[in-house]
Amino acid sequence: MTGTILFTIACLVALGLLFAVVLYFVAQKFKVEEDPRIATVESILPGANCGGCGQAGCHAFAENVVKAPGMDGFFCPVGGNPVMTKIAEALGRAVEEKAPMVAVVRCQGSFANRARTNDYDGYASCKVMASLYAGDTACKYGCLGKGDCAAACKFDAIHVDPATGIATVDQDKCTACGACVKACPKGVIELRAKGFKDRRVCVMCINKDKGAVTRKACSAGCIGCGKCAKACPFEAITVENNVAYIDFSKCKMCRKCVDECPTHAIQAVNFPPKPAAPATPATPAAPAAPAAPVTPEKPKPHEENV
């Protein structure tokens, strides 16, 4: 009995050694020469394989960045500037710092602001819903709130708020990989500059309908009145197709547009509270406005959303 066991063990060990030797020579013979820098770069990368950089994954990114002559066109949104600086150091290249970005859901059509005109009881997916009809409100541009973005996010940074029915971004977790931007069938989500001290100003609406139609559909929609564009001293705001857009590379965050906007579609976030004085002249203007069917009551800003 013991002899059989010993014989088996000896045989297996001998076979193992034989294969090890064969494999060693085969490995030497068919060795693939890979630039050692690829491994170095890959070890610096976060390894999320999210594809946010536009490459197939972290390894593909490392391969291509090593092959490329410079750092142009390569940016890991997850690692951001620190990772890019490290990679540049490892490769002995110079890198330009990129402004950090964040995903912004440009819609404030919460249950309170945007009345539901019908109930959707189909499959809970924005893509399916968008393929069937305009949506469950009178606004066919806004967030559908079925969470395709949340399903696409690999960093747990975007969720549909059950209280508002709108997707909200956790700016600390968001890496601006752009997966949600691609997942959204309505194109509501945009990657915008995170801003100095995370402060930023954004038009929180993409409704291209005429002002009256928008206003009927949602109390926080951009009606394309153009007051913000006139108020902007830096020509950062353009109004096209009845909707305003702030070019964040030109915006100096003076927040004049925020005060002008009659529907509060323009939102500023992470700013310290304003001193009370400049707000007073704006208030008497409100009662002077004709009694609109929709009272432009200031909607609750979704802080982490902007």
Added chain:
Amino acid sequence: MKKTFKIGGVHPHDNKISSAAAIEVFPAIETAYVSMAQHLGAPATPVVAVGDKVKVGQVIAEPAGFISGYVHSPVSGTVKSVGPRADIAGNMVPHVEITVEGDEWMEGIDTSDTIVKDIPYSPEEIIAKVKACGIVGLGGASFPTHVKLAPPKDKKAECLILNGTECEPYLTSDDRIMRERPVEILIGGAIMMKALGVTRGYVGIEENKPEAIASMQKAAAEFPQIEVVVLRKRYPQGGEKQLIDAVIRRQVPSGALPIDTGAVVQNVGTSLAVYEAVQKNKPLIDNVITVTGSCLPVQHNYKVRIGTPMSKILEVAGGLPENAAKVISGGPMMGRAIANLDAATVKANGAILVLTDKETRRGPETSCIRCSKCAQACPMGLEPWLLNKLSRAGGRYDELEAERIFDCIECGCCSFTCPAGIPLLDMIRINKAEVMKIMRSRVKK
């Protein structure tokens, strides 16, 4: 053994509860909202301005492309506005709003009931008349009929099949017109056969409409070139490709058009519209709409002018019952839920179906158990479970194309039959559009 198509198909309960209701002429409306997107293809361009007086049958919009069509005023009155208005899906579509004043018809339209049998027109004249009267396929897809009657030069039509299957549950509008106006339908068929230059015609009717079959067979005695084919009941027999298979035993190859088999399929409603257009000069300004649902006390088949708001039809039909949960335009299998009841009817609207919460509720979704019911039910021979899997994986368009996702006719048999409640069609539909877009861009290059 009665004929039917070879592969796939399901047997939903037919629920033809409104089949006994004779066609009633819908009462006059106050305002008509005429959509410019009444047909497949480019929306028509309005040619009337606010304040213009229009008569019934007057052209109010002209085609804006090859696949497009004329739109005529369904009422007489004054144009109140021209602009976007929400359709049943809530999308903004250009509409012409007309305030109704009296009921004055254009000269030259024969509104009498006399049946005109002689066809003195040449094929070109027939196609021109069909185009001028804005006839579109009334089976649901609303493809402009004049385009279908003039197949490309290299394709030869051999026969015409009139589609009287009405395989969707609940719908009875085709059933009613086959019972009430069989001779006109067959003359319409003869007109289209003349336009196509074919000598063989068929009418495919499912066996669950015995009165329609009897009435059509009686009328067909005078039309030796047209044969009434009784088909077994099976959904989706009314699909163009399935009907060709069922009636003349020819299969449309993947990616090919029905005309490649030599068959041209037209709905019986279209045939009636063609008869009225060619023999009576009457443009397509009204259609028969079934208003039905188990929760409605009375079922109706109304002859409704195009541009009548859905809410108005429901109001006249007796109002929405309390337990109504969903209103569908079309049948329960392929119809679309109406998101906006103020939307007006278009040429191809065949039914308004009211369902209760119990009837519409979806079961919970569970895992696929590979039972292959969907693959057996698919009339196009696809594998819905695989398409669903690839669709959910995201971005696998080349594999989806290899699995012929573009052949899907969106009949819903797979979702209907799935015991796991998987929304197979929903998943296929979202990626089908994407794959077709990629395929088209490749052709352009």
